[in-house]
Amino acid sequence: MSNLSKLEFVALDISGNNYPSWAFDTKTHLEAMSLGETIIDGNKTSLQEKAKAMAFLRFHLHEDLKRENSTVEDPLELWKNIQERFDHLKLVLLSKTRYKWVHLRLRDHKTVSEYNSAFLRITSELKLCGEKITDEDMLEKTFSTFHASNMLLSQQYRERKFTKYSELISCLLVAEQNNKLLLQNHQARPVGASPLPEANAANYQSGRGRGRGRGRGRGRSNTWQRESQNSKSSGGESSRQNTGRPPRGRTSESQNNICYKCGMSNHWSRTCHTPKL
Known part of the structure; x- marks a missing residue:
């Protein structure tokens, strides 16, 4: 046991x-x-x-x-x-399975694999109920249920004189996979479109890099200007310390803080509000 x-x-x-x-x-x-x-x-x-x-x-x-x-x-x-x-349940099952067989069509399935699974399941149930299903019946069932737009294709498969259903379904599965591959290649680069040259692709990437660099440079420049303006309001000495750019040709602290426009100290001439003479 x-x-x-x-x-x-x-x-x-x-x-x-x-x-x-x-x-x-x-x-x-x-x-x-x-x-x-x-x-x-x-x-x-x-x-x-x-x-x-x-x-x-x-x-x-x-x-x-x-x-x-x-x-x-x-x-x-x-x-x-x-x-x-x-x-007696075989007769009940046979009646239901015959109905499925009559309404089974290749064009009602999205893929050949789905059709093949449903087809083999139905034929197996028919055989279990004592119904005799030959390869000729299976081939004719498949040929006659092609989509109307594939009538020429159906005729071409008929002319190949298949003797076994397994041979036909193997051929259909291979053709389906090849069609998927062709469609993927077409979608990757449609007809008439040329591939991007390698040199242009490199320039495009480097151009994008320069663009990003300029963006970062502008960001730093704006930040420096804001810091410079804030430092100017607190006096010339702190301004020179923050910017690190003292006026050329001047050495004394008093001279560095004198405005060239009005003669006053503690601000620069470019920030002076005195009108030009």
């Missing part, structure tokens, strides 16, 4: 909604365990093999289904009981 507990397909639900897939998984695993004959009429399997198959079947049943068949000891009898109860 340690090996049975490692199996990971979903147990049969009390509603029977997953009966088709459960029946397929159960048969497959019984065959892999060499116990497939235990659910076939007229089998001559040993009691030990029947016990193993019985344990496996009950392990993958809903608890309510286990209780309903608690007195059944033969795996073939249990298998038939389950079939009698849920086999």
Whole structure:
């Protein structure tokens, strides 16, 4: 039983909604365990093999289904009981899946991958319900559901004489990826546009750098002017200390503070309000 507990397909639900897939998984695993004959009429399997198959079947049943068949000891009898109860659900599922098949169209999906996933899911459900789906049916379904604007493309694919659906879908997926790449290249540089020369790109970058430098220079100049004006209001000595630019040709402090326009001290001529003569 340690090996049975490692199996990971979903147990049969009390509603029977997953009966088709459960029946397929159960048969497959019984065959892999060499116990497939235990659910076939007229089998001559040993009691030990029947016990193993019985344990496996009950392990993958809903608890309510286990209780309903608690007195059944033969795996073939249990298998038939389950079939009698849920086999009609295949007809219900088949009707729903046929409806999906009829309305499945390639043009209704954004990508080929999305269409392929939906297509394979529907065909798998049809096969589980006993419907026979051939590669010819799958190819015709795909060709006939191309978008109207791709009628010529559909005809070109028909002329390639595909015999398997997998070959067609592989070709469509590659074509879709190539189209995406072409579109990305076009958006990166449209038709007629020329790439930016490397020399111009370098000059453009250096020009931007000079622009930023000038901006910073102007900022420092404005700051210096404000500091200079503030320092002038506090006297000539502090002005010279802040600016570091004493008048040329003057050495004495009194001469440095004399206004050349009015002859007064403690201010400069450029800040003097005395009108020119």
